[in-house]
Amino acid sequence: ATCTRKNRNDALHPLWQSPLTIPGGTRQSPINIQWRDSVYDPFLKPLKISYDPTTCLHIWNNGYSFLVEFDDSTDRSTIVGGPLENQYRLKQFHFHWGAINEWGSEHTVDSKFYPAELHLVHWNAVAYPTFEEAVMEGNGLAVIGVFLKLGTHHEGLQTLVDALPAVKHKDTIIEFDVFDPSCLIPSCPDYWTYAGSLTTPPLTESVTWIIKKKPIEVDENQLEAFRMLLFTSDGEEEKRMVDNFRPLQPLMNRTVRSSFQ
Numbered sequence: 174a175t176c177t178r179k180n181r182n183d184a185l186h187p188l189w190q191s192p193l194t195i196p197g198g199t200r201q202s203p204i205n206i207q208w209r210d211s212v213y214d215p216f217l218k219p220l221k222i223s224y225d226p227t228t229c230l231h232i233w234n235n236g237y238s239f240l241v242e243f244d245d246s247t248d249r250s251t252i253v254g255g256p257l258e259n260q261y262r263l264k265q266f267h268f269h270w271g272a273i274n275e276w277g278s279e280h281t282v283d284s285k286f287y288p289a290e291l292h293l294v295h296w297n298a299v300a301y302p303t304f305e306e307a308v309m310e311g312n313g314l315a316v317i318g319v320f321l322k323l324g325t326h327h328e329g330l331q332t333l334v335d336a337l338p339a340v341k342h343k344d345t346i347i348e349f350d351v352f353d354p355s356c357l358i359p360s361c362p363d364y365w366t367y368a369g370s371l372t373t374p375p376l377t378e379s380v381t382w383i384i385k386k387k388p389i390e391v392d393e394n395q396l397e398a399f400r401m402l403l404f405t406s407d408g409e410e411e412k413r414m415v416d417n418f419r420p421l422q423p424l425m426n427r428t429v430r431s432s433f434q
């Protein structure tokens with residue numbers, strides 16, 4: 174039988190020494206998106222994405238993923254519309270992926286895993302003065318999730334992949350000063366949305382999730398490039414950075430809405 178996530182000791186997974194669900198958590202992430210249970214909401218607006226590629230700052234390996242961080246001191250890179258009441262500022266994006274192509278995404282669709290998932294993290298700079306404060310508020314963050322599937326080479330992703338050897342070890346950082354992450358977002362406007370949480374500590378229930386229905390295609394070499402990163406610092410015993418995703422969490426009293434019929 175194919176090894177699925179639930180057969181692995183997720184609870185013992187090195188990344189998850191912290192509790193897998195927070196006490197009293199009623200809107201934890203990730204979840205399985207059951208397509209037929211999602212509810213079309215005609216009042217959902219199209220998501221408006223306006224990124225300025227010159228707000229890109231650096232790439233760094235923080236020991237659980239590699240993050241591309243942006244200058245969020247002004248409203249130069251923002252999203253608005255969709256399920257959102259306010260405009261949200263882009264702070265960073267990162268990925269989650271598996272050791273093999275059978276799993277790696279955080280969310281699943283009809284219990285299907287993708288080999289990787291992109292998260293573009295935005296914060297509500299209209300309502301809150303800092304990202305750190307927004308992280309603690311129910312409407313503080315908006316994360317766009319994009320599934321990666323194995324297929325053709327992705328030109329836009331390659332510029333990122335080419336930089337990864339320079340951030341192989343935990344706590345390494347390189348300047349990365351022009352990149353437009355909208356090249357990683359499918360042009361199809363369809364998405365699901367639900368109220369959830371961060372999927373790593375502090376696991377705060379502050380995220381409006383916007384999960385794109387269509388995946389982007391990347392090739393095997395590009396996925397392998399993610400897997401050659403390390404959780405460990407230079408000089409430590411090497412641990413490959415793989416399986417950096419959280420196990421699925423209970424849906425509880427939530428409805429997943431779709432922007433499409």
Ligand SMILES: Cc1cc(C)[n+](CCc2c[nH]cn2)c(C)c1
Pocket residue numbers: 292294305308370371372373374375
């Ligand atoms: C303060 C803070 C800490 C962390 C690990 N994150 C990332 C958590 C995360 C990654 N993917 C989904 N949630 C955020 C967004 C904010």
Ligand SMILES: [Zn+2]
Pocket residue numbers: 267268269292372
């Ligand atoms: Zn993430």
